[in-house]
Amino acid sequence: MVDKKKIKTEKGDSKRVPTGIEGFDELCGGGLLRNRSYLLSGAAGCGKTIFGLQYLYNGITKYGENGIYIATEERPDQVRENVLKFGWDFEALEDEGKLAIIDACSTKIGIPSHEKYVDVRPFDLRSMMDQIIAIQDTIDAKRALVDGTTSIGFYLQDPSKIRVELLKLSTTLEVLGLTSFMTCEIIDENSTSRFGVETFVTEGTIVMYNKRVNDVRIRSVEVFKMRGSDHSKGIHPYEITPTGIVVHPGEGVYTS
Template sequence: MSDKKQIKSESSSIQRVPTGIPGFDELCSGGILRNRSYLLSGTAGAGKTIFGLQYLYNGITKYGENGIYIATEERPEQVRENVKQFGWDFEALEEEGKLAILDACSTKIGIPSHEKYVDVRPFDMRSMLDQIIAIQEDIDAKRALVDGTTSIGFYLGDPAKIRVELLKLSTTLEILGLTSLLTCEIIDENNASRFGVETFVTEGTIVLYYKRKETVRVRSVEIFKMRGSTHSQSVHPYEITTNGITVHPKEEVYLD
């Protein structure tokens, strides 16, 4: 087989998972790659959680793919409340067995949880993975959101340890047949990750910016890295409205 034909047959075997977020999939040839884990980085309030939850919601409602939400930062009941403004009824999806939320937040901060799926305290990657495996047996999901990796990183402390543990997490998600987004809080927009290791253990990195330009803050998104895929090299504006996130793929933002 000629080189050209070889390349063609390899690329056509790659399966894409559309995020369904208006305008985003155009930036990466139709979606992210199936069974891979992606880092979703951004500063506080950039829109990481909304982006990730919209990815899960679209998966269930547009593509028939169940979702798992691992919530380490926000209590599930608050999240269910917050997403109602976008018209997303998470409770109904949970009752239908299409969405599962793992509460990895409440016990961490020492308050009781009445959730169906609760992670134990103190944090332990093995037990978290066991929980995810058990949930996967229940709902046979195709998509996952880990929101997020930064509190796990602070718990582990040492970057070498963080790298190994996050690799365990991303690889387990992939073996379970999940295409996942893992959020990462950044404080310096010149660095795509918090501990300098997260981008290396994931197949791609999407960065959400929320930068002030004169008197207003502008939201924009960049695909910083996507192994095995062509993607836009530009920074594109996006907005959050009562419909959730909409990316404008034909427009570009200059970040200084």
């Protein structure tokens, strides 16, 4: 259970960046800390991409903050089609210059891309960062989503290299004035990242679960770590509704 009186909004929290995801911001004192990078971890299909895209969509439509989406695992066309089901018209936001999508997927799998922004060296984080810097000059974004980090980790293999490269990426995003999520796949439900290092190079870690209980799966979310902020220590249920993710902060998953 979240005791809202305990997780207060502190002085100077005009710096908070609300995700606008119903029920989530009250788990962490009103939102994320500005200009910081957060890891969004979870097993396959738990809702990382939807959460991250909802954060970008809300940023543009509710808070006037432009966004950059780096798609490393899904083709942008499919993503645009998927999010339309939630009523989010990404194409319109791109046309208005409020959202930039970098296709970091097509080149990796060897197919052509008709996207405006294509990462032609998808495993080279320097090239990705250069492209983000160039886009930032054009759209002055405040939010970013790197979806995801795991394929980069497999490419680099060595945990010490993964750690350094992801630190460079998260710090570059912060220096550019971006408050970001970087997604991370997990396969072991007791861990919070794939390679054991990702959570150390980000300012906070949000973990999403889709755990089997008897004959159903229950979705839940936890603020595992948030440097510089108090936050809920509970695990809270969430749903994927026709308008996106809704978190239930007043409920625990394993408590009545």
